[in-house]
Amino acid sequence: MESIEQLAGALGGELSQEYRQAVEVLGRVGLTQYEAKAYIALIIRGVGDAASLAQRAGIPRTSAYKVLESLVAKGYATPAGGKPILYQPKPPQAVAEQLKASITEVFDKLELLHQVVAEHGVPQLVYLVSGKEKVLVKIGEMLDQSVKSFILTTPQIADVREELGRKITHAVKRGVEVTFVTAPHQRVPEGVRYMPRENLLATEVLADGAHALMAAPTLEACGYTDNPILVNHLKQFLDVVQERGAPPSPSG
Numbered sequence: 001m002e003s004i005e006q007l008a009g010a011l012g013g014e015l016s017q018e019y020r021q022a023v024e025v026l027g028r029v030g031l032t033q034y035e036a037k038a039y040i041a042l043i044i045r046g047v048g049d050a051a052s053l054a055q056r057a058g059i060p061r062t063s064a065y066k067v068l069e070s071l072v073a074k075g076y077a078t079p080a081g082g083k084p085i086l087y088q089p090k091p092p093q094a095v096a097e098q099l100k101a102s103i104t105e106v107f108d109k110l111e112l113l114h115q116v117v118a119e120h121g122v123p124q125l126v127y128l129v130s131g132k133e134k135v136l137v138k139i140g141e142m143l144d145q146s147v148k149s150f151i152l153t154t155p156q157i158a159d160v161r162e163e164l165g166r167k168i169t170h171a172v173k174r175g176v177e178v179t180f181v182t183a184p185h186q187r188v189p190e191g192v193r194y195m196p197r198e199n200l201l202a203t204e205v206l207a208d209g210a211h212a213l214m215a216a217p218t219l220e221a222c223g224y225t226d227n228p229i230l231v232n233h234l235k236q237f238l239d240v241v242q243e244r245g246a247p248p249s250p251s252g
Contacts, residue, residue, distance in 0.1 A: 031076070034063055041057035049086055070158070102201035132218070144170075148209075
């Protein structure tokens, strides 16, 4: 069975271009290339298991289950039961509305920070870090340096959990109050305060109320600051995020 990309390529012209553009745009809002292709395949098929969707999406079969679970966590798909597990796409319009709300929230916050800096005449002391590996290293440094509290809001909990598991455990043992705000039904390390919230877009970190970081959805770039004004406004935003979330759930 040919993949959607192969079929689009065979038909050529406008259809092939639209397919590539759809994959590219979905990448800009936080999906990997495999996730974008799997979501498009879900929309076309309506429902499917990991094996059939891998073939239709043109992605490795060994990666398909993990990709589909990631789409569920990010709000692009829902499990429909069965053995093997079947998945259904969330309607594109519903996903678009969720993304608009998340993007608006993020950029409203950035605009507020921009206005505050302009009003106070304070240099915007934000240090940029590029590259996913370096961003995770920076988050790890902030965690290691935390003394009292460490708050992480992210849709990419699996990456953080995998890369920083030991550092998280050490921080908890040191008595740091570690809080994760992430998608529902996620595993977090033991001792971490977990607050589920849907439709998160960016990754934000607040360490000891004095150091802040905001990263792109893919963790490919971030801005870090210890500017008191900027840190305080991110703290106020994260307070609101936590207040809107569901009551803390036990870690697993």
